[in-house]
Amino acid sequence: MSRxxxxxxxxxxxxxxxxxxxxxxxxxxxxxxNPFPPSPRVLAAIRMELGDDAARLRLYPDPNADLLKMAVAKRHAVTPQQVFLGNGSDEVLAHIFMALLKHDAPILFPDITYSFYPVYCGLYGVEYRTAPLSEDFSINPADYCGPANGGIIFPNPNAPTGRLLGLAAIEKILQANPDSVVVVDEAYVDFGGETAIGLVNRYDNLLVVHTLSKSRSLAGLRVGFAIGHPALIEALERVKNSFNSYPLDRLAIVGAVAAMEDEGYFEQCCRAVIATRDTLTSELQGLGFDVLPSAANFIFACHPQRDAAELAKALRERSIIVRHFKLPRIDQFLRITVGTDAECQALTQALAGILA
Known part of the structure; x- marks a missing residue:
């Protein structure tokens, strides 16, 4: 600490x-x-943008990234005026907290969720309340349909649990909060959920956030976006242009466009991750783990007879790292990313040895 x-x-x-x-x-x-590399079209697009001498890098990128806005709008059947872009979904979320969630009333989110939410509240001075997850770690829509609030935000599927909330439940929350912005953070929805983007033209208080880091394998390029009513997008643009007018670089823009346009590769990778997740879940259950239902590219698992921190330590000693959260209610769970088939097989073999 410094003075x-x-x-x-x-x-x-x-x-x-x-x-x-x-x-x-x-x-x-x-x-x-994502265990798979991005679409081959991404690298081709980046090479084309660089050209022979990379002279274009001396020029600022398009501050509005219109090519990418149009690609996202086309993919999700909305208009470019309904799309906001940012340097990863975390930056998009940061602008959302400033532009749309900073009000007199506290905002509402689950007690077990993406741990960046309370960080943003602290950074921007946003009051908040948490709604406890159910005993099975699912979100109870009724918890978001009663008290007045300054906004609602939750991941779907939730993180780190991986549990999915259906669109009917999301509509129930939207209808109960017509004067509050409802933000659905869909970082993992492509691995088994149905996006709420189809609802944005029916509810002007809905904002849906996506990232290209997970299902599009572009964590290294840092691209995220939000889709909602043009009035919500205008608020985000006002904050963005007061903070950083050029959040996406030239290579990120063209790479993201290429990734969005290669639908076949995207679907192939998602199917492969889902298949591996199902196999991993079954094998862990065979080892005695309790595994929550997951619609994400990770699973949340605990072993009733073994301490999670000790399991994580033993795996690390075998050069395998998973995520352990030292938090109430989930300190006996491990969040395990779905890797390649070979990586997941190595994990289960290591756990079998540790448990034996």
Whole structure:
């Protein structure tokens, strides 16, 4: 701590990202990255943008990234005026908290959820309340249909549980909160859920957030977007242009466009991840683990006879890392990213040895 710190900085509890260790021959199943590379079209588009001498890099990118807005709008059957782009979905979410969730009343989100939400509340001075997940770690829509609030936000599927909320339940929440923005954070929806984007033209208080880091394998390019009513998008644009007018670089824009346009490759990768997830779930259950139903590219599992922290430590000693959260109610769970078939097989073999 320094005497030069502002009071805001002194009061912050920053988000702790998943570990990115530099260890040889590591099986990395802790940060929900896609096990497959991005579409081959992405690299081709980046090479074309660079050209022979990369002279274009001396020029600023399009501040509105119109090519990408049009690609996203086409993919999701909306207009470009309904699309907002950012440097990863975390930046999109940060602008949402400032532009749409900072009101007099507290906002509402689950007690077990993406841990960046309370960080943003601390950064921007947003009051919040949490609604406890049910005993089975599902979101109860009724918890979001009663008290007045300054906005609602939740991931779907939820993180780190992986549990999915159906569209009928989301509509129930929207209808009960016509004067509040409802933000559905769909970072993982492509691995088994149905997107709420189809509802944005019926509910002007709905904002849906996506990332290209997971299902499009572009975590290294940092591209995210939100889709909603043009009035919500205008609020985000006002904040963005008061913060950073050029959030996406030239290579990220063309790479993201190429990824959005290669629908066949996208669907192929999602199917492969889902198949591996189902196999991994079955094998872990065979080892005695309790595994929550997941619609994401990770699973949330606990073993009734073994401590989660000790299991994570034992896996690390075998060069396999998973995510362990030292938080109430979930401190005996491990969040395990769905890797390749070979990586998941190595994980289950290691766990079998540890349990034996």
């Amino acid at each position: 030069f710190w502002s009071q805001v900085v002194r009061d912050l509890t920053p988000y702790v990202p998943g570990e990115q260790p530099k260890i040889a021959n590591l099986i990395k199943l802790n940060t929900n990255e």
